Amino acid sequence: MVFKGRAYPTAFLTLLKNDKVAATFVAEDTGLFEKELTGLPGGIYSFGIFAEDTEKRKSVTLGFSISILAGTTTTISGIFLSPTISLGPTQVEKGGKVDIAGQVFPESQVKIFVGSKEIVKEAVASKKGKWDYKLDTGILDEGEHSAKAKALFGEGEQSPFSQTLSFLVVAPGVLICKGADFNFDGKVNLVDFSIMMYWWKSRNPANPCVDVNHDGVVDIIDFSILMYWWTG
Numbered sequence: 134m135v136f137k138g139r140a141y142p143t144a145f146l147t148l149l150k151n152d153k154v155a156a157t158f159v160a161e162d163t164g165l166f167e168k169e170l171t172g173l174p175g176g177i178y179s180f181g182i183f184a185e186d187t188e189k190r191k192s193v194t195l196g197f198s199i200s201i202l203a204g205t206t207t208t209i210s211g212i213f214l215s216p217t218i219s220l221g222p223t224q225v226e227k228g229g230k231v232d233i234a235g236q237v238f239p240e241s242q243v244k245i246f247v248g249s250k251e252i253v254k255e256a257v258a259s260k261k262g263k264w265d266y267k268l269d270t271g272i273l274d275e276g277e278h279s280a281k282a283k284a285l286f287g288e289g290e291q292s293p294f295s296q297t298l299s300f301l302v303v304a305p306g307v308l309i310c311k312g313a314d315f316n317f318d319g320k321v322n323l324v325d326f327s328i329m330m331y332w333w334k335s336r337n338p339a340n341p342c343v344d345v346n347h348d349g350v351v352d353i354i355d356f357s358i359l360m361y362w363w364t365g
Protein backbone atom coordinates (compact mmCIF):
# COMPACT_ATOMS: atom_id res chain seq x y z
CA MET A 134 0.00 0.00 0.00
CA VAL A 135 1.63 3.23 -1.13
CA PHE A 136 0.47 6.73 -0.22
CA LYS A 137 1.68 9.70 -2.29
CA GLY A 138 0.78 13.32 -2.36
CA ARG A 139 1.30 16.92 -1.37
CA ALA A 140 1.87 18.21 2.15
CA TYR A 141 4.19 21.04 3.30
CA PRO A 142 7.99 21.17 3.41
CA THR A 143 9.23 18.91 6.24
CA ALA A 144 5.69 18.48 7.56
CA PHE A 145 5.29 15.74 10.15
CA LEU A 146 2.76 13.24 8.81
CA THR A 147 0.71 10.67 10.67
CA LEU A 148 -0.87 7.76 8.85
CA LEU A 149 -3.80 6.03 10.53
CA LYS A 150 -5.04 2.53 9.82
CA ASN A 151 -8.47 1.70 11.27
CA ASP A 152 -8.11 4.71 13.61
CA LYS A 153 -4.73 3.62 15.00
CA VAL A 154 -1.37 5.17 14.14
CA ALA A 155 0.27 2.98 11.49
CA ALA A 156 3.25 5.21 10.67
CA THR A 157 4.71 8.66 11.16
CA PHE A 158 7.14 10.24 8.73
CA VAL A 159 8.37 13.57 7.40
CA ALA A 160 7.57 15.12 4.03
CA GLU A 161 10.37 16.15 1.68
CA ASP A 162 11.68 19.72 1.45
CA THR A 163 9.57 20.06 -1.68
CA GLY A 164 6.42 19.25 0.33
CA LEU A 165 5.87 15.96 -1.52
CA PHE A 166 5.56 12.72 0.41
CA GLU A 167 5.46 9.01 -0.27
CA LYS A 168 5.01 6.25 2.26
CA GLU A 169 4.62 2.51 1.86
CA LEU A 170 2.84 0.22 4.29
CA THR A 171 3.76 -3.41 3.78
CA GLY A 172 2.48 -6.75 5.02
CA LEU A 173 -1.21 -5.90 5.05
CA PRO A 174 -3.51 -8.93 4.83
CA GLY A 175 -6.30 -8.62 2.27
CA GLY A 176 -9.44 -6.89 3.44
CA ILE A 177 -11.16 -3.57 3.75
CA TYR A 178 -9.28 -0.85 5.54
CA SER A 179 -10.01 2.70 6.53
CA PHE A 180 -6.97 4.93 6.32
CA GLY A 181 -6.50 8.47 7.51
CA ILE A 182 -3.68 10.92 7.10
CA PHE A 183 -2.94 14.32 8.61
CA ALA A 184 0.02 16.67 8.73
CA GLU A 185 1.52 18.93 11.35
CA ASP A 186 3.45 21.92 9.99
CA THR A 187 6.72 23.32 11.31
CA GLU A 188 4.74 25.57 13.68
CA LYS A 189 2.72 22.66 15.15
CA ARG A 190 -0.51 23.52 13.36
CA LYS A 191 -2.47 20.54 12.08
CA SER A 192 -4.30 19.83 8.85
CA VAL A 193 -7.67 18.16 8.91
CA THR A 194 -7.57 14.37 8.68
CA LEU A 195 -8.21 13.03 5.21
CA GLY A 196 -9.83 9.61 5.23
CA PHE A 197 -10.48 6.85 2.70
CA SER A 198 -11.74 3.29 2.77
CA ILE A 199 -10.02 0.79 0.50
CA SER A 200 -10.38 -2.86 -0.28
CA ILE A 201 -6.95 -4.50 -0.55
CA LEU A 202 -6.13 -7.78 -2.27
CA ALA A 203 -3.39 -9.75 -0.56
CA GLY A 204 -0.12 -9.84 -2.49
CA THR A 205 -0.79 -6.75 -4.60
CA THR A 206 0.43 -3.19 -4.24
CA THR A 207 -2.17 -0.48 -4.31
CA THR A 208 -1.09 3.13 -4.75
CA ILE A 209 -3.13 6.07 -3.62
CA SER A 210 -1.65 9.11 -5.31
CA GLY A 211 -2.84 12.67 -5.54
CA ILE A 212 -3.43 13.09 -1.82
CA PHE A 213 -3.51 16.84 -1.20
CA LEU A 214 -3.49 17.73 2.47
CA SER A 215 -5.50 20.72 3.61
CA PRO A 216 -3.68 23.92 4.52
CA THR A 217 -2.98 24.54 8.18
CA ILE A 218 -4.43 27.73 9.58
CA SER A 219 -4.02 30.06 12.54
CA LEU A 220 -5.30 33.57 13.09
CA GLY A 221 -4.91 36.45 15.43
CA PRO A 222 -6.05 38.46 17.14
CA THR A 223 -9.22 36.49 17.85
CA GLN A 224 -10.96 39.69 18.89
CA VAL A 225 -10.52 42.89 16.95
CA GLU A 226 -12.11 46.30 16.76
CA LYS A 227 -13.94 46.80 13.47
CA GLY A 228 -11.45 48.13 10.93
CA GLY A 229 -8.53 46.35 12.55
CA LYS A 230 -6.65 43.58 10.80
CA VAL A 231 -6.78 39.85 11.46
CA ASP A 232 -3.69 38.01 10.33
CA ILE A 233 -4.63 34.62 8.90
CA ALA A 234 -1.71 32.31 8.15
CA GLY A 235 -0.66 28.73 7.71
CA GLN A 236 1.28 26.29 5.59
CA VAL A 237 0.39 24.37 2.45
CA PHE A 238 2.07 22.80 -0.56
CA PRO A 239 4.60 25.37 -1.93
CA GLU A 240 3.33 27.88 -4.47
CA SER A 241 -0.26 26.74 -4.17
CA GLN A 242 -3.01 29.25 -4.57
CA VAL A 243 -4.83 29.60 -1.26
CA LYS A 244 -8.47 30.61 -1.07
CA ILE A 245 -9.56 31.98 2.28
CA PHE A 246 -13.28 31.80 3.00
CA VAL A 247 -14.69 34.20 5.56
CA GLY A 248 -17.93 32.88 6.97
CA SER A 249 -21.08 34.86 7.57
CA LYS A 250 -20.25 37.21 4.69
CA GLU A 251 -19.31 34.79 1.92
CA ILE A 252 -16.10 36.65 1.28
CA VAL A 253 -13.30 34.83 -0.51
CA LYS A 254 -9.75 36.19 -0.42
CA GLU A 255 -6.66 34.81 -2.08
CA ALA A 256 -3.04 34.32 -1.17
CA VAL A 257 -0.15 32.51 -2.82
CA ALA A 258 2.04 30.21 -0.79
CA SER A 259 5.77 30.86 -0.78
CA LYS A 260 8.41 28.38 -1.95
CA LYS A 261 8.56 27.21 1.65
CA GLY A 262 4.82 26.60 1.71
CA LYS A 263 3.94 29.55 3.94
CA TRP A 264 0.89 31.69 3.26
CA ASP A 265 -0.75 34.55 5.03
CA TYR A 266 -3.41 37.14 4.52
CA LYS A 267 -4.16 40.27 6.49
CA LEU A 268 -7.92 40.59 6.55
CA ASP A 269 -9.30 44.11 6.88
CA THR A 270 -12.31 43.77 9.20
CA GLY A 271 -13.77 47.10 8.01
CA ILE A 272 -15.82 45.09 5.50
CA LEU A 273 -17.32 42.85 8.20
CA ASP A 274 -20.26 43.36 10.52
CA GLU A 275 -19.70 43.33 14.24
CA GLY A 276 -20.06 39.86 15.64
CA GLU A 277 -18.56 36.40 15.31
CA HIS A 278 -16.92 35.37 12.03
CA SER A 279 -15.03 32.35 10.85
CA ALA A 280 -12.22 31.65 8.44
CA LYS A 281 -11.09 28.52 6.64
CA ALA A 282 -8.85 27.90 3.66
CA LYS A 283 -8.36 25.49 0.80
CA ALA A 284 -5.58 25.21 -1.73
CA LEU A 285 -5.42 24.83 -5.49
CA PHE A 286 -2.41 23.63 -7.40
CA GLY A 287 -1.58 22.99 -11.03
CA GLU A 288 -4.43 21.96 -13.27
CA GLY A 289 -7.34 21.85 -10.89
CA GLU A 290 -5.90 19.87 -8.01
CA GLN A 291 -7.75 20.93 -4.87
CA SER A 292 -7.18 20.28 -1.21
CA PRO A 293 -9.98 19.82 1.30
CA PHE A 294 -10.79 22.71 3.64
CA SER A 295 -8.54 23.53 6.55
CA GLN A 296 -9.86 23.67 10.06
CA THR A 297 -12.30 26.52 10.70
CA LEU A 298 -11.29 29.21 13.17
CA SER A 299 -13.43 31.97 14.57
CA PHE A 300 -12.81 35.57 15.54
CA LEU A 301 -14.90 38.37 16.94
CA VAL A 302 -15.30 41.84 15.44
CA VAL A 303 -16.41 44.42 18.00
CA ALA A 304 -17.22 48.13 17.88
CA PRO A 305 -14.28 50.41 18.64
CA GLY A 306 -13.77 50.74 22.37
CA VAL A 307 -15.79 47.73 23.44
CA LEU A 308 -13.20 44.96 23.55
CA ILE A 309 -14.48 42.15 25.72
CA CYS A 310 -11.73 40.97 28.03
CA LYS A 311 -10.63 37.36 27.67
CA GLY A 312 -9.02 36.60 30.98
CA ALA A 313 -5.30 37.33 30.90
CA ASP A 314 -5.02 37.11 27.10
CA PHE A 315 -4.65 40.85 26.56
CA ASN A 316 -3.72 40.74 22.86
CA PHE A 317 -6.38 38.11 22.03
CA ASP A 318 -4.03 35.65 20.36
CA GLY A 319 -5.33 32.67 22.31
CA LYS A 320 -2.22 32.38 24.48
CA VAL A 321 -1.20 33.79 27.83
CA ASN A 322 2.52 34.40 27.64
CA LEU A 323 5.32 36.97 27.75
CA VAL A 324 3.46 39.29 25.38
CA ASP A 325 0.57 39.57 27.84
CA PHE A 326 3.01 39.85 30.72
CA SER A 327 4.68 42.85 29.08
CA ILE A 328 1.30 44.48 28.41
CA MET A 329 0.50 44.06 32.09
CA MET A 330 3.89 45.49 33.08
CA TYR A 331 3.19 48.55 30.96
CA TRP A 332 0.11 49.26 33.11
CA TRP A 333 1.67 48.01 36.36
CA LYS A 334 0.35 49.81 39.47
CA SER A 335 -1.91 52.04 37.39
CA ARG A 336 -5.42 52.77 38.66
CA ASN A 337 -8.41 52.29 36.37
CA PRO A 338 -6.12 51.68 33.37
CA ALA A 339 -7.20 52.79 29.89
CA ASN A 340 -6.80 49.14 28.93
CA PRO A 341 -9.45 47.74 31.30
CA CYS A 342 -8.54 44.12 30.62
CA VAL A 343 -5.19 44.26 32.41
CA ASP A 344 -7.03 44.87 35.68
CA VAL A 345 -8.06 41.25 35.51
CA ASN A 346 -10.06 41.16 38.75
CA HIS A 347 -11.60 44.60 38.11
CA ASP A 348 -10.74 46.05 41.52
CA GLY A 349 -9.39 49.28 40.04
CA VAL A 350 -5.65 48.64 40.28
CA VAL A 351 -3.13 46.53 38.36
CA ASP A 352 -1.18 44.68 41.00
CA ILE A 353 0.11 41.37 42.29
CA ILE A 354 -3.39 39.85 42.36
CA ASP A 355 -3.77 40.43 38.61
CA PHE A 356 -0.28 39.07 38.12
CA SER A 357 -1.10 35.86 39.99
CA ILE A 358 -4.22 35.40 37.82
CA LEU A 359 -2.01 35.85 34.76
CA MET A 360 0.34 33.18 36.11
CA TYR A 361 -2.63 30.89 36.70
CA TRP A 362 -3.69 31.15 33.05
CA TRP A 363 -0.12 31.03 31.70
CA THR A 364 0.12 28.88 28.55
CA GLY A 365 3.67 29.84 27.52
Ligand SMILES: [Ca+2]
Binds near residue numbers: 316
Ligand atom coordinates in the same frame (compact mmCIF):
# COMPACT_ATOMS: atom_id res chain seq x y z
CA1 LIG B 1 -1.92 36.68 24.53
Ligand SMILES: [Ca+2]
Binds near residue numbers: 349
Ligand atom coordinates in the same frame (compact mmCIF):
# COMPACT_ATOMS: atom_id res chain seq x y z
CA1 LIG C 1 -6.69 44.29 39.85
